[in-house]
Amino acid sequence: MPVDPARSSRRGAAITDISLDGDSFWGRRQTTNADATLAHCLEWMERLGWLENFDRIARGEVTIARAGWQFSDSEIYKLLEAMAWELARRPDDVLARTYDDLVERVAAAQDDDGYLSTAFGHPGLDDRYTDLAMGHELYNIGHLLQAAVARMRTSGPHALVEVARRAADHVCREFGADGRAGICGHPEIEVALAEFGRALGDDRYVEQARLFIDRRGHGSLPVRPLLSAEYFQDDTPVRDADALRGHAVRALYLSAGAVDVAVDGEDRDLLNALERQWARTVERRTYLTGGMGSRHQDEGFGDDWELPADRAYCETCAGVASVMFSWRLFLATGDVVYADLIERTMYNIVATSPSVDGRAFFYANPLQQREPGSTPRAGVNTRAEGGVRAPWFEVSCCPTNIARTMASLPAYFAAVGGDALEVLQYAPGEIRLGGFVLRVETRYPDDGRIRLTVIDAPEGMRTLRLRVPAWARTADVAVSGSAATPVAPGWAEVTRAFTSGDTVDLDLDVTARFTWPDDRIDAVRGTVAVERGPLVLCAESTDLPTGVRLEDVRIDASAALTSDGDGARVAATAIARAASAPSAVPYGARTDAAPGRSFDLTLIPYHRWAERGPSIMRVFLPVATAVR
């Protein structure tokens, strides 16, 4: 499992504790990840010279013309992490050899004292740790440690683990209590050291993570032109902040590591601070999709209620990082709200980024696209800001982050708390955890009916807890054919002496529904969204009647939403307004709405947008009222 704190309210599933049916929402994505995405990432990194960087260091070459950004090493490590999870999920000799070869190339570049970087500290490059703010040296090492954790927790010892241990020891020597009091501009080393320490049973690493967390927020990073201390979360100590701020991925990785430190150190104040920050951030700085990061500028969080649909950044990596943060808070507290956000983020960010073939990705995940995206030149999209998934980006952090998340997905699906098995996310397959063996049958999220059949169960009275999502307006549960009982959002709890053949049926109402944004979110005032189960839906120009432009479409929210037979296709009653007459400036006296004709507006899952080519898209749809 990716996260395994010693002292925690819950213990998560190991990825081998749950197997997903191949022909299911997540099962298909895991297969695509294994069959296409891993090789795709490797090909690109080989082609761009990011792997050759290691070879050149190993050969002692002067590497002035180094390929890639200063954080490119981390992409290889994230891929190694993905491969380790995948090798546990579905062993494969070819993949195992590729993995070994990669590790060998990485290991050859390590210095005798454990330092490992292809961007600093070697002939032709700047000296070690001369740019803590943007150098990403510790960030890279962090991803190396996470890759090693994945290996240790699945197939056991490996050369990579030794490389990681030497790198971690180097970090502790260099940045320990008696070393230089620095921090890395991009958090990641903290969460990685904590888990590496847990995996190796060595508290030194967790302690080093605590040092990094405590040092942060005192303005120690040098000021950079046009970047603020807030960007680096170096403006305010972690335990004193009110909400997440600055660069979103940085803030979320940092928060995840801070939870680890709080839990292992039994630091209740710090944990409380992180729970408060999570709550405030989710209430006021988070998109309907679970996406975080309102600003392209600095890839950062915005102010409270600053949630523009069109310029939503919602970086895919921030979605991954949000899952990491929420998962750690869930393990620490057992509060179901964290699993609710994980579901929202999984279905609407993590599932949105990769293309069906697993060879192209969104970097940013806006909730509105005003102009159709253009196909990236030469395969590389400058920012992959939306509109068209791109095979690779200039800053190509998302593909490997998707890869490692997809490969380790079931880790977030169930947990054990005390005597109880808790099922958090619903996918068909088998759960072998907490003494239970359960068969899960469902067409979720297309259908809200989930059946758990007990194949094996521990002796005596036990509890099975099923998460009832906050979005479910009605839900009921039935045990072994008994009458269904309504259950409220939170936990549906079944306590009994389970025996083989017992069934638990959970029925969640996934009928399409209107969702209204808080009126303080200026950017989407006067609009409504449509959701179906955990899925955010959207309107895409691809589905519009000829001659209708999305900017002229208004929703009749007084009319019911309709669905076809299996609910996969949802439609809203809409009005296509006549185009407005041109005006000198778009501000003036109040005018009546232009007349319009009514039509059925098709809505599709947001995660499927732009699959049929570049399009105009909206999640939040203006409602029909008078205009100006």
Add this chain to the structure above:
Amino acid sequence: MPVDPARSSRRGAAITDISLDGDSFWGRRQTTNADATLAHCLEWMERLGWLENFDRIARGEVTIARAGWQFSDSEIYKLLEAMAWELARRPDDVLARTYDDLVERVAAAQDDDGYLSTAFGHPGLDDRYTDLAMGHELYNIGHLLQAAVARMRTSGPHALVEVARRAADHVCREFGADGRAGICGHPEIEVALAEFGRALGDDRYVEQARLFIDRRGHGSLPVRPLLSAEYFQDDTPVRDADALRGHAVRALYLSAGAVDVAVDGEDRDLLNALERQWARTVERRTYLTGGMGSRHQDEGFGDDWELPADRAYCETCAGVASVMFSWRLFLATGDVVYADLIERTMYNIVATSPSVDGRAFFYANPLQQREPGSTPRAGVNTRAEGGVRAPWFEVSCCPTNIARTMASLPAYFAAVGGDALEVLQYAPGEIRLGGFVLRVETRYPDDGRIRLTVIDAPEGMRTLRLRVPAWARTADVAVSGSAATPVAPGWAEVTRAFTSGDTVDLDLDVTARFTWPDDRIDAVRGTVAVERGPLVLCAESTDLPTGVRLEDVRIDASAALTSDGDGARVAATAIARAASAPSAVPYGARTDAAPGRSFDLTLIPYHRWAERGPSIMRVFLPVATAVR
């Protein structure tokens, strides 16, 4: 005058043709500019070493640790331009000596072949023209030429003009038809060369400007990480574009230069293209304030209808550049719409940036501030993004742009078209133009009554045209005490044989009014703004009753706006809602609006916001309707 095309529909005023009364809206600002801003800019540039850069080049020092950005030279040139206009407006020996000293330091840094740069081409620096995309070498020279034009057109020959001539000749040799086919990443050289050529009567310079315009849009600038060809307007040739796009100041300077080239070359197609682009940009990509640039990211224009209030960039320099573009189109066509936009921009961007004391400035001019700004550390504000005016910025292009605009302001106030004198902007003072001498009396914009008294007039039948702004719901004109006649927006035209003592009274209705945004502007749907005459108003937290937060304020747009005696203080009927209860996520089922209490919401001119300390501010105010 700053712009004096040989072939044009109109001829603008020279700045000495119009004098403004000192105790007036713009007169006070001109005085502050002369008495405070010029010295303020000089002090900062001396302190930061931007002037020392020239001295070091002159001394032949190796300048590896050069101070400032690669475009810092341009700030000295913009200040020289401002000083030249100011010396013409109000001669001053001390200022004249300061000017001469500055020019001497600049001149000493010029190479024998005319090249002039403190950032390239000398020991310790990169070679000349090795970074056309971001080096700004030609951009800097452009501002040097504009400074020289200001000197030539006011006090005549000067050492600076010779420095500029040698620099311009160098540019023509280096980048001429037989030279390197490069362009500068930041347009400016084009508009500068055109005017320099006009001022010297030398077509070579205008021809060089034409070459630069024609070369642009073919992707010749090297691709930069994370910057697109669109950022540089190098994606599409000027004559083929539909709307302004990319970096706003770049786009607007380029467009201004393209108008010059079109006019001097009688290139009707190019002029038509620019008029189309202006119309589209103003209709769909321009703020109520006249501000341009919707994105912090790349300081750029957004897509059509992408006009967020909170993240509006609306750089002050883009406001200045927009005035430059519109003014050239007005001179070319005589269309009053261009003067309308100039007024909107002058009162709501140009007047907003500087503080009352002329020693602090806004860089960005958002229409909503969600959190109070913080006072800049050590006087320098990283971005001066709003909330607090800052004495100087990291990229401090706006202070000197304000300085040169304030010093040359009356140039945009009147013009001659054929036999007619056209008065475009209203300010008390004297106009001596087209054979007329007119005394202007008005308290505009506080009051809409403007009286023009003829002191002297040319013989025979003549026409006086007065601009009636598009915002004026009613307006009338009365000649020498005759009955007032209603006039529509556009021109109020009076043709007669004028004699001394004749009066023309224009009365514009400046009563406060609600202004509704086009319903396609998503970011401000469900809101209304208030304007009064040419002034955009705003609500500032400073004026709220105790305990009321601006995020909970809703406007009752069915109630009339009220004004006190002299109209300076406007109030709207508003409702202060009770604060919402916290929620897990800010999306859910529809709820009724929280109850609220009614109160009078004070509105002040936008250009005065943040004068009383950091505040929360909104221009677009949500109207009271049901929420979710």
